[in-house]
Every structure is written in structure tokens, then in C-alpha cells.
Amino acid sequence: MYDIEKITNPSFIKNLSTKEMQVLCQDIRTFLIDSLSKTGGHVSSNLGVVELTVAMHKVFNSPEDKFIWDVGHQVYIHKMLTGRANQFSTLRQYKGLSGFPKRKESEHDCWETGHASTSISAAVGMAYARDLNDENYHVVAVIGDGSLTGGMAYEALNHIGHTNKRLIVIINDNEMAISPNVGALHNIFGSIRTNESYLNTKRRLKKLLKNTQLLNRVMYRAKGSLKRFVIGETPFDAMGFKYFGPVDGHNLDDLIKNLNFAKKADKPVIVHVKTKKGKGYSFAEADKLGTWHGVGKFNKETGEVSVHKKENCVSWSKLMCNGLIELTKHDSRVSVITPAMINGSALNDYQMLYPDRLIDVGIAEEHAVTMAGGMATQGMKPFVSIYSTFFKRAFDQVHHDVARQNLNVVFGVDRAGIVGADGETHQGLYDIPMLRPIPNMTIMMPKDAKEAYDLLYTAYEINGPVAIRYPRGDVFNVVPNYESWQSVPVGSWTTLKSGADAYLLSMGPILDDLVQLAEDLSEAEGIHVGVINTRFIKPLDTCLLDELAKLEVPLIVYEESAMIGGLGTAILEYYNETNQTVKVKRLGVPDVYVQHGSVPEVLAELHLSLDDIKAEINQVIKK
Ligand SMILES: Cc1ncc(C[n+]2csc(CCOP(=O)(O)OP(=O)(O)O)c2C)c(N)n1
Numbered sequence: 001m002y003d004i005e006k007i008t009n010p011s012f013i014k015n016l017s018t019k020e021m022q023v024l025c026q027d028i029r030t031f032l033i034d035s036l037s038k039t040g041g042h043v044s045s046n047l048g049v050v051e052l053t054v055a056m057h058k059v060f061n062s063p064e065d066k067f068i069w070d071v072g073h074q075v076y077i078h079k080m081l082t083g084r085a086n087q088f089s090t091l092r093q094y095k096g097l098s099g100f101p102k103r104k105e106s107e108h109d110c111w112e113t114g115h116a117s118t119s120i121s122a123a124v125g126m127a128y129a130r131d132l133n134d135e136n137y138h139v140v141a142v143i144g145d146g147s148l149t150g151g152m153a154y155e156a157l158n159h160i161g162h163t164n165k166r167l168i169v170i171i172n173d174n175e176m177a178i179s180p181n182v183g184a185l186h187n188i189f190g191s192i193r194t195n196e197s198y199l200n201t202k203r204r205l206k207k208l209l210k211n212t213q214l215l216n217r218v219m220y221r222a223k224g225s226l227k228r229f230v231i232g233e234t235p236f237d238a239m240g241f242k243y244f245g246p247v248d249g250h251n252l253d254d255l256i257k258n259l260n261f262a263k264k265a266d267k268p269v270i271v272h273v274k275t276k277k278g279k280g281y282s283f284a285e286a287d288k289l290g291t292w293h294g295v296g297k298f299n300k301e302t303g304e305v306s307v308h309k310k311e312n313c314v315s316w317s318k319l320m321c322n323g324l325i326e327l328t329k330h331d332s333r334v335s336v337i338t339p340a341m342i343n344g345s346a347l348n349d350y351q352m353l354y355p356d357r358l359i360d361v362g363i364a365e366e367h368a369v370t371m372a373g374g375m376a377t378q379g380m381k382p383f384v385s386i387y388s389t390f391f392k393r394a395f396d397q398v399h400h401d402v403a404r405q406n407l408n409v410v411f412g413v414d415r416a417g418i419v420g421a422d423g424e425t426h427q428g429l430y431d432i433p434m435l436r437p438i439p440n441m442t443i444m445m446p447k448d449a450k451e452a453y454d455l456l457y458t459a460y461e462i463n464g465p466v467a468i469r470y471p472r473g474d475v476f477n478v479v480p481n482y483e484s485w486q487s488v489p490v491g492s493w494t495t496l497k498s499g500a501d502a503y504l505l506s507m508g509p510i511l512d513d514l515v516q517l518a519e520d521l522s523e524a525e526g527i528h529v530g531v532i533n534t535r536f537i538k539p540l541d542t543c544l545l546d547e548l549a550k551l552e553v554p555l556i557v558y559e560e561s562a563m564i565g566g567l568g569t570a571i572l573e574y575y576n577e578t579n580q581t582v583k584v585k586r587l588g589v590p591d592v593y594v595q596h597g598s599v600p601e602v603l604a605e606l607h608l609s610l611d612d613i614k615a616e617i618n619q620v621i622k623k
Pocket of ligand 1: 048071114115116117172277340341363
């Protein structure tokens with residue numbers, strides 16, 4: 001039995017026998033399930049890499065050797081083995097342990113991630129630096145088969161394959177991204193995995209060569225040619241890599257042997273490891289939807305996940321999915337494109353009803369956007385469902401491919417705003433600054449379900465690209481009914497409450513709280529603050545802005561978005577261009593990266609809580 005919380009560094013693994021490592025793996029799994037049942041987190045990806053992580057620490061010497069975890073959501077075991085298990089009760093919480101690799105947390109985290117498909121590029125960079133500096137460490141990237149669908153991964157493979165640089169890429173192939181994986185490479189992996197004649201020949205060779213030393217030497221030399229002989233070249237061989245695999249990712253001996261082979265190679269190496277996502281926890285093993293990819297707290301005995309849904313509420317993602325289902329019944333131009341986020345974006349029902357119209361392109365945001373442009377040229381009006389944070393990847397595609405040609409593509413910008421536990425790499429704070437300068441773009445954000453449906457309807461009337469942003473979290477549910485949807489004049493804002501002393505301008509579901517705040521202020525302090533729903537971020541409602549200017553009261557613009565280039569900036573620019581002098585106070589996310597924590601904690605740290613807004617109103621009125 002190992003006390004996982006007492007582990008301070010991974011060096012002890014070097015002296016462990018296979019049996020001892022197996023016990024360690026079992027203890028890690030028990031600790032992981034127990035700990036995550038109390039905090040939530042990425043359950044199944046981590047259960048899948050227990051043996052792989054232990055084997056990596058057995059064979060390599062971290063931190064001298066560099067481990068680069070793609071996405072980084074599977075880094076928990078590495079954190080445990082590098083002395084951070086005792087902080088797991090704070091995982092993904094405010095000021096607690098991050099759910100992703102963090103350089104400031106440990107010298108064993110040499111690269112930070114959160115977004116997919118970056119690991120091989122980072123590893124290539126480190127390999128170049130090592131060689132230019134005449135150093136001699138190993139660089140090991142671990143990338144899932146899901147993340148291998150991202151374009152950047154191919155760019156890096158293509159680059160490094162012909163350089164002969166020493167670099168190890170471990171492909172963790174569990175046949176899943178969050179949902180079952182997609183793509184041609186996935187099928188190629190399938191044929192390698194299941195090639196019985198190759199596996200049988202390998203087994204027979206093993207039986208013949210009982211002596212381990214000899215076996216290792218012969219296997220190392222014979223593997224490539226055996227594979228080429230039986231199944232032909234893998235695409236990786238053809239690209240200049242030495243390919244080892246498929247390796248049973250839950251068999252420590254097999255893993256250690258192959259990693260040692262990889263270590264000896266004097267050129268780029270692929271180690272293709274076959275794992276089971278959720279290994280060792282039946283609920284996670286059986287999951288085909290992606291529910292156990294990332295979960296909240298759960299009952300470890302029953303597998304029941306705690307859900308805190310408010311009564312009669314659904315997630316914003318689900319609401320949009322319901323709207324899209326209704327829209328598709330009436331508009332044959334609709335098709336939904338998702339970059340590997342069927343589950344996160346709650347598109348399961350859409351997929352069930354319209355399997356041909358729900359297109360999962362893999363973790364390929366850039367491709368998703370340009371592909372939507374292509375569909376639009378042929379009379380379709382695709383809806384690209386995309387998280388705000390991942391949308392950043394496709395800036396040029398939105399610009400060059402879609403907006404420049406004024407194509408009819410609707411972007412559903414999910415998780416817009418502060419996202420909570422995923423933190424820094426996942427905050428949805430940059431979509432407005434990214435989209436605003438792009439000509440032809442319309443940007444909107446609904447405050448509630450009714451407005452969401454109306455804006456969706458309106459988006460399908462607009463000629464040109466449209467982005468509808470919506471946050472993480474729940475919204476009071478309204479069943480969609482196409483007949484009741486109304487077209488909204490493009491660029492029109494609404495006045496939710498009139499005021500004589502100041503005006504609050506904002507968008508999205510925060511508006512209910514702002515109206516309440518304004519009412520409280522007028523009752524308790526006799527301060528009369530108006531509230532405007534700026535549901536279009538582009539174009540602005542310039543008529544209403546002109547009227548507000550005439551009132552000669554201060555305006556407070558509140559946005560859960562980066563302030564630079566945000567709505568407040570747009571309003572200041574407008575007043576500046578029209579030579580109107582208006583006192584505008586911007587409240588938004590300053591020029592910093594925002595850490596993980598619950599949304600209220602993070603907003604409080606950024607001075608963006610309702611109390612802060614109230615204090616700001618008092619300030620601007622006094623001045
Ligand atoms: C650019 C980008 N798009 C989407 C995501 C969301 N995401 C996180 S993990 C994941 C699936 C990763 O699959 P894989 O690499 O196979 O790892 P596994 O969890 O299966 O071990 C996705 C789509 C992301 N992190 N980055």
C-alpha cells in the first residue's frame with residue numbers, strides 16, 4: 001500500500017518491481033476516484049493514463065527529461081507523483097491546484113496547456129533548443145488520439161519527421177476524444193490495432209525468444225521490419241518516425257520496454273499506446289457519451305453525479321440545441337458543425353434527430369470555420385457551435401474565409417465569459433475583441449431564453465456572418481416554438497429601466513441582476529439608475545447612444561469580457577468619432593490572465609461583483 005499523499009517526488013519508482021508498481025497504480029486509482037468524487041475533475045482521461053504515467057517516470061528522469069501533456073487534463077497522476085497529491089482537495093478551486101499543468105506549481109511541469117494539439121510543436125521547440133545548447137535530455141510529448149485530430153499536431157509531425165531530431169511522441173489511443181473519436185487517422189489506428197496477423201506474429205516471436213535480454217534486442221531491431229512486412233508502413237514510418245506499437249497501455253512491462261526502445265532511438269519516435277478511457281472505474285469505462293470526461297462531485301459507489309440545476313432551467317448550450325432543432329424543422333439551410341464538443345455543447349439530441357446534419361470535425365476549429373464557409377457558398381447557413389476560448393484559434397478563418405466573402409455562417413459562441421474551474425486557458429473573454437474589428441460581422445448576446453430564440457431567428461435572416469454568444473451555466477427554460485419567434489431589428493438595444501442619475505449598459509443574463517440592483521438603489525438610496533440591454537455588440541445602437549449622450553449622465557458599461565476591445569471600448573470609440581462628450585466608466589476584465597475558481601470568487605477578485613458595480617455607481621455619481 002502506498003500513501004499517495006506522502007509522495008514527494010517520482011524517484012522512488014526507479015526501484016520498484018513490476019508487482020510493486022501494479023500496487024502503486026491500484027492505490028493511485030483508489031486515491032483518484034476518492035479525491036475526484038469530492039472535487040470533480042477529469043476522471044476518465046486520468047484513469048486511462050495511470051500505468052503510462054508511472055512507466056514514464058520509471059524510464060525517464062523528470063524534470064531533466066521533459067514531459068509535455070497535450071491538453072493537460074490527464075496530468076493528475078503526474079501531479080501526484082511529483083509531490084502534489086496532498087493538494088488534491090483544492091483541485092480546480094480558487095487559489096488551489098490547477099487542473100492543468102502549471103509551471104509555477106512544479107519544476108516537473110515544463111509546459112502549460114489547456115487547448116488541444118499543441119504538445120508536439122512545444123516538444124519540437126524544446127528538442128531544437130536542447131540540440132542548439134548541446135544538451136542531452138529527452139523530450140516526450142503525450143498526445144491523445146482525439147488531440148491528434150487537430151491541425152497543429154500534423155504541422156509539427158510534418159516538420160519534425162524529416163529532421164532526424166530526437167523526440168518521443170506517445171500517442172495515447174483510447175478511441176475517444178470527449179465523445180467517440182472521428183476521422184481518417186482514427187480508422188488507420190483501428191487497422192493497426194486490430195491487425196491480427198501482426199499481433200500473432202509478434203506473440204510467436206516473443207515465445208521463441210524467452211531470454212529477456214535477447215528478446216529486447218531482437219524485438220528492438222525486428223519490430224519495424226516485422227510491422228512493415230506484415231501490415232506495411234504506418235503513416236508515421238512514411239513521415240520519418242520510428243514507430244513502436246501498438247503497446248498495451250495498462251501493461252507496465254510492455255510500456256517500460258517500449259519506452260526504453262524509444263529512449264535509444266536517434267530519430268523522432270512514435271510510441272502508440274492503446275488505453276482504456278476510465279480504466280478501473282466501471283461507470284467511466286462504460287461511458288460512450290463523454291459524461292465522465294469531466295464531471296462535478298459524484299457518489300463513488302453509485303456513480304451518481306451531483307447536478308445543481310435550478311428548477312425549470314437548462315444549460316445555455318442545451319437551450320441553443322433545442323432552438324436549433326426547432327429551427328432545422330423550418331429552415332433546410334441549417335446544419336450544425338462541432339469541433340469535437342457534442343457533449344460539452346449539449347448537441348446529443350440534435351445528433352440523434354439529425355445525424356447527417358450534425359458534423360463533428362474533430363478538434364479542428366480552423367477547419368470547422370472554413371468548412372462552414374464552403375457550405376455557405378452553396379446556399380447553406382451552417383451553425384458552428386464553438387467555445388469562446390477555442391474560437392480564438394480560428395481568427396483568420398473567420399476573417400479571411402467567412403467574413404471577407406460575407407458568407408452566411410452563424411457562430412454559436414458557447415462558454416462566453418468567466419468559466420470557473422477550468423481557469424486561465426478556458427476563459428471566454430476574447431471573442432468580442434476578436435470579432436469586433438472584422439467587417440461584416442454581427443455580434444449578439446441574449447439575456448434570456450426568449451431573446452435567445454429571437455436572436456437565433458434574426459441571425460438566420462441576416463445576410464452575412466453572425467455570432468451569438470452565450471455563457472456557461474443555466475437559463476430559465478422556454479420550450480422553443482418557431483411560430484412565436486420574432487425578428488429583432490439589427491443593432492437595436494432595449495431600455496429595461498429608465499434612470500435619471502446614471503445608466504448601466506450590459507448584455508446577457510447579468511441584466512436581471514442589474515435591474516434588481518438598480519431597483520434596490522432607488523429604493524434604499526434614492527439613486528435612479530437606468531439599465532440598457534445592449535444585445536447587439538456590433539452594430540451598436542447609435543440612436544440610443546445619441547439619446548443617452550443628451551441626458552448628460554454617466555454611463556457604466558459592464559461586460560464579462562476583456563475590456564480592451566470590448567463593448568465599453570466600442571462605445572467610447574463611437575462617442576469619440578461623433579465628438580460627443582460622455583462620461584463612460586468601463587467595468588470589464590483587465591489586461592491579465594484570469595485564474596480558476598468559482599465564478600463569484602473570480603468576479604470578486606476582478607472587482608466585477610454586484611457589490612463592486614454598486615460601489616462604482618456611487619463613485620461615478622459623486623464625481
Ligand atoms: C483546441 C481545443 N478544442 C477543444 C478542446 C476540448 N477538449 C478537451 S479534451 C478533449 C478531447 C481530447 O481527447 P484526447 O486527446 O484523445 O484525450 P483523452 O481525454 O481521450 O485522453 C477536447 C475536445 C480543447 N481542450 N482544445
